Amino acid sequence: MSKWAGSTWTGRGLTARSLAGQFLVFQLLVVAVVLGAVAAVSVAQSSREFRDVRGQRMIAVAENLASTPIVRDRYADPFAAQLLAPEVDRAVALSGARLVEIQAPDGLVRASSEPSRVGQRDGFEHSRVIEGRAWSGDLDVDGSHSLVGQVPILSTDGDVLAVVSVSEPYPSVWQLLSGAGERLLVYLGLGAALGLAASWLLSRRIKRHTRGLEVAEIAGLADHREALLHSIREGVVAVNTDGVITLLNDSAQGLLGVTGDAVGRHVDASGMDPAVVEFLLSGDDGRDVVITTRTRVLALNRRAASTGGERIGTVTTMRDSTELASMQAQLSSHKSVTDTLRAQTHEFANQLHTISGLVQLGEYDAVRDLVGTLTRRRAEISDAVTRHVADPAVAALLIAKSSLAAESGVALVLDDDSHLTALDPALATDVITVLGNLIDNAVDVSEGSERAVVTVALDDAGELTISVADSGPGVPEHLREAIFARGVTSKPDVPGGRGIGLALVRLVSAQLGGTVDVSDGPHGGAVFDVRLPLDRPDGSSGNA
Known part of the structure; x- marks a missing residue:
């Protein structure tokens, strides 16, 4: 986005004002509104002062003229207009009023400072002067809104003989503003000075906080940021120092199983997996961690976010490693088979060495007895497994694990109440993954214990x-x-990362719609219970 002399080019082809310019215009508009309000108040105040001061003046002039002897004697004379003209003109000169008149009770003008009005008739509908009282108020005189003061000329009986009327038009708005000109100039100067100073200070502050960017540029950066964050495949979660989620892109929502409503909530109240919540609120920065939720394996990395040298929160990125974990499970199965073959090779090598030595010594009877014992023992192990387990893959796994456990000094025992029919090949593969990891974990923790026994029960x-x-x-x-998340292990002498087997157990179980729990054993140790539906999530039966 290009900039020309502090302005930005808009899509309409117009040169927009800079941010500072916009604030200056805004401040000037505020000043104009304030001055308009001040002007309105000044006009209203001047009008009120004019009505109060000049109204009393009009009454006083009218009373003075009404008390003049010649006016009281000649008000009804046919030549009153000529006889009383000097008195009327003197009243105009003394009061500064525009119009002074003497009227009959019926409104007929008998004498006036405006000779053309003599003989005209004005009513007293809006006045109370006919009641014998002095009155002042607003009336339209010859189409001009005027302030009028009227005083009656009374007889000795209290009857109204004539009315003296003195009027002065209201000054125009411009005249009222001119009267308050000095105050307006002061307000204008102060308002303009304050507006310019405030605009300058505000523009400097905004430029400092926005890195000198204008409004259109800030909006563009915000739009680009949103587009980039929500389009990348990696999940991004930002958390401020109070533990409140400030950013959650689309990928993170899918990986964590939450919606955009989690933004603005505390991490504890977001509905995320407890292991993820614990990691987001922990103090570990810059370390890669693998966390296994109930449905996914996530690789997370968290780093501190700061601005101006001040920490403002953390940003956590995450990648979906579920497929990688599945491959690791398969590799673990192959490794288990390799270890089993290695153990059996080692066992067979020892037995062959023994047989070779007996042959060299000529102890053929001992050779016969040893071979018979080994054959019988192998048959007993196979019979003990196949009598309860009809699935060949699971049975083979148990037989192989028996040899591997024996090499570690641990006895692997199949519960006499176990029963398992042949399984669907796909389900059998998952069962081997679950059972193999559980046995490996059990053998590891039982090695060196007093009883050193691992018991397996299937139903x-x-x-x-x-x-x-x-x-x-x-x-x-x-x-x-x-213990089912991010490589946790209960063995104190095993470095972190060995617990991935248990994480895979829960992941595979959750994918099959099952559960896994751990509890205390009746004679010490731990018991891991896995429950899997025989009907697979795709609707097929788990039995072959």
């Missing part, structure tokens, strides 16, 4: 229930929700 009556109990230290009450 598909109504819904698929997976229960894995360990003999470890258990999960503290305050960690039972956080």
